[in-house]
Amino acid sequence: MIGERIQVIRKESDLSQEEFGKRLAVSRNVVAKYENGLVEPPELFLNHLCMKFGVSEDWIKTGQGDIYAAITEDDLVSEKLGIILASDNDMIKDIITKAYELDEDYLLMLNQLIDGMLAKQSKK
Structure with missing residues (x-):
């Protein structure tokens, strides 16, 4: 589930939902809804998360491959x-x-x- 993978990134970054949300320009409530699977995160949010935290788009969307993308x-x-x-x-x-x-x-x-x-x- 994408929400679980979002939570993995947040926790590995040692951020609260509020801090994580601020870095991604969303509220704590939005982060909680994504993590709990109540709302499907939009493509734009996922792309922003991947860029901001160096996460592989394939992993965040499918759970396949390495968590972190190679940074060029x-x-x-x-x-x-x-x-x-x-x-x-x-x-x-x-x-x-x-x-x-x-x-x-x-x-x-x-x-x-x-x-x-x-x-x-x-x-x-």
Whole structure:
């Protein structure tokens, strides 16, 4: 049952129904109804849950396969870009927009500069 699998993800994430619901933009009552099988969760909710918690769509829908989907580099980039776009940080948006216009040589230099800055920052 999908509701049982939703509950597995919530409990493995060590979240209450309320906390889990907040992360998925639904109320605690909705989470409870899904977990108890009173309401069938819509496709959009299941897709959001899978993206947010790295869950395999096949597993959440059928119970087959691995619980967690393999996370690709593209998945990580997409997640970070989503966070950046949702933020109010116009400076990072401007930097990314400008970096997109650079050729390969300048991108390599920028990447090395950022790696050095991050290494220095982590030593603080």
